[in-house]
Amino acid sequence: MNVAIFVRVSTLDQKNNTDSVETHIERGKMYAQSKGWNVVKIYNLAGVSGKSTIKHRQTLEMFQDVKTSKIQGIIISSLSRLARNTSELLEYSKFFEEHNASLISINESLDTSTSGGKFFYTLLSALSTYEREITNERQIASLNYRRKQGKFTGGMVSYGFKIIDAEVVINEEEATVRRLIYDLFLEHQRTSTVAKELNQRGYVTRKGRNWSDVTIKRLLKNTDAKGIRRCNYRGNSSKENPKGFKPQSEWQFLPCPKLISEEKWEEVNAIIRAQEKGSFFKQPLNKRVHLFTGYLKCEQGHKMSIKSKSNRYTCKECKYGIGKDDLEEVFLSRIKQFLISDEELSEYNQSNIQELNLKVDEIEFAKSELSKLESKLDKLVDLNIKGEIPTKGFKKHYDPIFVRKENLEASIKTLEIELEQLEKAKSSFQIIANKSIDFYNNWNNLDRGEKRYIVEAITNKIIFDNQTILFKLKQIAPLSFLELNPKGQQRGTIL
CATH class of the missing domain: 3.40.50.1390 (Resolvase, N-terminal catalytic domain)
Incomplete structure (x- = not known):
């Protein structure tokens, strides 16, 4: 190859x-x-x-x-x-x-x-x-370095905070209003009422504008009020991403001064979540909210979707369907089975042993090269002592080899550390599998957005023929113990 x-x-x-x-x-x-x-x-x-x-x-x-x-x-x-x-x-x-x-x-x-x-x-x-x-x-290393240099670490601070000497501190003037927003919401439980009350009292936003219910809600939900500031979540905007939000994997959460207690923040946001849930089910659900919409098709290739006030994915043409909870259960079951595969564990362990052997060979090769460099340095010193290499030109010959020798010594130390880590990590695959099992065991505690993200990350297509479900998953290898065909398609059956 x-x-x-x-x-x-x-x-x-x-x-x-x-x-x-x-x-x-x-x-x-x-x-x-x-x-x-x-x-x-x-x-x-x-x-x-x-x-x-x-x-x-x-x-x-x-x-x-x-x-x-x-x-x-x-x-x-x-x-x-x-x-x-x-x-x-x-x-x-x-x-x-x-x-x-x-x-x-x-x-x-x-x-x-x-x-x-x-x-x-x-x-x-x-x-x-x-x-x-x-x-x-x-990111944390970069932020710590910039902070030590007295530089601003980037991003914007919300109402109630300000930046002094590259540190986020409380803006006492704004903080008074920000705390009042939480108190007014607990009293009225309406963001529009809070905005109206602030405007009547003569308070304005940082830009000198009147308060709106949207701004109030955004500030109420912002975790910086309880001492957790979200950073590095926005970049350059584009047509595909007009708001410029970065992938959540790049987001960072850093501590900052508290404006209110964590208990008060949780009390306020519990009310907001309850209100959002109540209004959410009064309106038709967006298609992308459902976990498998866009991925689930019947055997004829027709898209299957959930109708209003229904708990089933149905095909209009074929006139059959499957309960959304049943499909989610089978999906989760297949992923869990994949993660506990003895065959996968065995294959990974074999690969790990090969890597260990390769690392040993790397170290031996590096030590051999180091020995050659040391010999060259000794010869150069001998030639200099004998006067065959003048002192004036000695440095020109000696320094490049000496630098290579130092770099190689550092490389050997790194390789030996890597070897030690590999030896300790023979069971790393099982550890990852166990953590993944724990993650999927916590599946029911994820919100639908988080579940949908996982489905999008690993799913190409799901086909249902009214009896069996065929999962076509991304980058997941074919394993016979999961009844997979040679193309790597996982098949599950509705009992």
Whole structure:
């Protein structure tokens, strides 16, 4: 198989000599050699931010090479080197799946050409667990650094707060009105009444305008009043995303001064939720609110939907349907069965052992290279002592090798730490599976929006023939124990 190596190293890592393009390329070549693959190209994104890599010219070149079958897979050191946000990871995975190419990540023992690799990728991406941890760590580190430098960390503060020396503090003048809003709502339980009361008392917004019920509701629901400030949730707007909201995996929540007690905030928002629920069911539900609308079809390809005041997905043409709760139960059951597969666990463990062996080989190779460099340095010193290399020119010959030696020593330390982590993580797949089971066991506590997000993340199509349900899921590998056909379709039966 012809493969390519995809390398992205941050400018900071290169500057500090904690990481290098050469290290990643060497790792990729060794991995390809262990698999018997041919490395035919290298895509170098040195110094490129991982926030968005999918439109970089090197990435576009890679896409074209995959489309024309010049390469059948790419090797990366870790998923974070490919992209740092879930949406782009899913786009990459979809592209490789559509063009029958493999995505291989060394650190995660991930190879989408195998069933274990496909499952692991979907699990990390759909639940956003992996991406969220990496993103939060980097965001928090960046925010802490900027705060130490006395710089503003970005974003806007809502009514009742202000920024002083890059810190969010209470604006005492506005805070008085913001607290009054909560008290008035508890008294009247109407946002329009609160707005009217504030306007009659002569209070205006920060922009000098009259208060509206929309503004009141937004401030009442904002968690910063109870000491939790939402950050990094908006970016550049576009036609597809006019409000510029970022994926929720990139959102960050930071502590800030409290305006009211958490108990009062919860009391107010409990009233708002009850009011929203009451009005919600008096109006026709939006189609996208239902979990499987747009994905569920009959065997003839007709879309199945829920009619007003009904709890069943029905097909107008075929005249049959299925209860929405029944479909949700079968969907959840199939995902849980997939997660507890002994076959998947066995396959992942085998992959993990291969990675351990590769890591040992990497360390041995690096130590061998280090020994060669040390010998070269010793020879240079001997030649200098003998006068064969003049002192004036000695530094020119000695320094580059010495720098390579130091970088290699640092690389060996990193590899040894990675090896230790791999040895401790032989059961990592089972841990992830167990956490995922816990997540799905908590399914009934998720709101419909959260459930819908999961369905969209892992579902291509669901087909119902009035007896059985066929789930066509994204990137999930075919497993015989789930009665899957060779195309990776999961079949469930309504009893």
